[in-house]
Amino acid sequence: MEPWQLTAAAAAAKLQDGSLTAEALTRSCLERCAEREPITKALVFLDAELAIRNARRVDKAYAKGVLHGLPLGVKDMIDTADMPTTHNSPLYAGLQQGRDAACVGVARGEGAVVFGKTDTVEFAAAGRRALTRNPHDVTRTPGGSSSGSAAAVAEGMVPIAFGTQTGGSTIRPASFCGVYAMKPTHGVVNSEGAKRYSHTLDTIGWYGRSPADLHLVARAFRLFGTEAPVAKSVGGLRIGLCRGPHWNIAAPESQEAVLTAAKRLEAAGAVVEDMVLPDAFDEISRAHHIVLHGEGRGAFLQEFLAAPGLLHQDFHDRALNKEGITPRDMVWAYDHAAACRRLFDAVFPGYDAVLTPAAAGEAPVGRQDTGNPIFNSMWTLLHVPCIGIPCITGPNGVPVGVQIIGPRMGDAALLDVAAAVAPVVDAA
Template sequence: MNIDRFRARLAAGESQPLDWWHLCRERIAVREPEVQAWEVLAPRTPEPPAAGLLRGVPVGLKDIIETRDLPTAWGTGGYLGTPGSLVDAALVTLLEQQGALIMGKTVTTELAYFTPGKTRNPHDLTRTPGGSSSGSAAAVAAGMVPLAFGTQTAGSIIRPASYCGVFGFKPTFDAVSLAGIKSFAPSLDTLGWFANHIEDICTTFSALTRAPAIDALPSLDGVRVGVRSLPSDRVLDADVQRALARTRIRLERLGANVVPLPLDERFAALVEYQKEVMAYEAAQTLASEHRQHADSMGPRLVALIEEGQTLPYARYRQAQQAAIELRQVLSRGFVDAVDVILAASAQGVAPEGLQATGDPLFCRAWTLLGVPCLNLPLGRGHQGLPVGVQLIGERFQDDRLLAIARTLMGGGSG
């Protein structure tokens, strides 16, 4: 079942607006005890929505997204928390205006950094689901909701989507409002979402942005795809290399022109620049939390904040200026050379263990550049674990990126 099919069933009188909700609650009762994707569930059945592109669609919200009717703890394990906010996050209102049903809050890492929560990967309960949007990715992968929301500051949409085998979309920076969502690094934080169907990623983008419906293209003839992961000097696991190769073959069979993407040597510095921007801004954004609760915080979060406190403004300015310049360089590349970029989502499959959430290395540069990124769950690695690849588009060409992805997913088996 996807969102468009459910809407068609509602229009035909074959389903009722709360049917999907009840199916999801049944699924949660089965899978939640082992996956542990939820921080809190809605205590009661909602009123049936009357209309909207997302009418009757149950959704999960990362537990840094504020709500009036549900508590928020920001993944802190109790040292911070509120029983309810004065107002809903803008996202919550936009979703409800489109008829969506808030199923509950999903588990996040501590303040959306690296200290993991309780969530496990639905494909292997001994492995991480990724982070920081751990619960949202796992809830969708386990079939507990068709749609869930998270945020990305480094790799917190794309990486867990790859590990959990779902679509994960990080739109262009600032394309969707973050009002009412806990900030970590304001020039990087981006709202995104997870789904099991590319059609649902597209419908949700239209619902939240009022963009026209995004359909598949007639073909990929003439579409230019550049192949380039950042950083380019790190060796990818064999599973990821195979997934990229298979995706390239699939694109070429559908008519796309796939070519290596040359980027000048300045792009190699973007990963370190992203780390510096994140540390500098987190030290400011989380200054109050650090002053009051440093003894309760995870050591990696404390270390990042304290690193940011010592980072010179001149270094932060240099990183931001480099990002501005390289966005312009990349924009010229999207005009002259490629329409989308094919890249690795992560270095390999979900790592074993639940004490960490994996490395966002292959997402950091793209997040700093502010471009839209989409994880495609097209591969399987060792032990049948999911392996994703990402398609990347030009800023504010999200609809073009999604149309190409929808065409790719609908054409051939690769």
């Protein structure tokens, strides 16, 4: 096995005991990039000499952090001190801020090797699409907006990578690319230094190839309770099967993934029960849409005024409030979201986790359609932690995943559940 083939957790064990160096792992990832990047196009910035210098610096460190020696892909709307942050926008071509975003600073402080920048939808919002292709079928999207991050982890270019989620931009690409992903509770990871779209919704997330990989990054961010993981068995877990208000939109393969995961869990001893959300959740996606576009007005106003000729029409529409959102709409959406958060929290501790679709179906053909976020946006608005788990292969031979959900601030417990259920759900 080549070092690039190791999961982050497996590599971390070797890096900690000294049987693998950061430089050796980085060089292996660079070799993998040389092979696959011309095809997948996951990266927008990669300086091999810089990556090796970063790895050597880590190898010289006196103390070994949680992420010691692990090459990290960083979504190209998150600032890195030693690399450009272009936001996939002609406004910011070559921009280098000279300081790390908070999440990058934490990762670097815990020993990660900042490896390169991954492609994204413009401003992680709309407009221009990433050039990235799905590693399982290059005619299809890897999802968006964290397109390059999900694809880079799926290809073995890096063992971990940062994404962000404002609608469905972390969990949906994980489903399309067949990797694991975590969107933590909103606000537990400092988003300073990442392009702002919606302060109510924007959440830093991450990718790996196992639940243990996700747990490593969670530990680096000191998520509550992650310092003492609890080993759980599938037998005895109570899982709520939540079709949600948009089940009719789910393609047959997405419905199959959820029902297959439920059957596998039941066969392994878990208790799986249908869970019906209160009627208030019928309006949760409308509330998300209002918040997204209402807060997005201000998020892109600076660019609209400074360089309108370089700004995609999507952002003109946001700055000019094409949706016609009113102050009354915003107040209703904020209040509705708050009420639904309390309703969803009340589901626990009756369940250990909620099982639901991760995407509307397989990855669409082409780059323009990055997939419908309808099965992610409600959870983003609810501020709850979500973990994406690969499950089945769809009718066109590409992955279809599921996601498990926990209550707000229940990140550690959800990671414990993921560690137990993943070998059952991801049985391929």
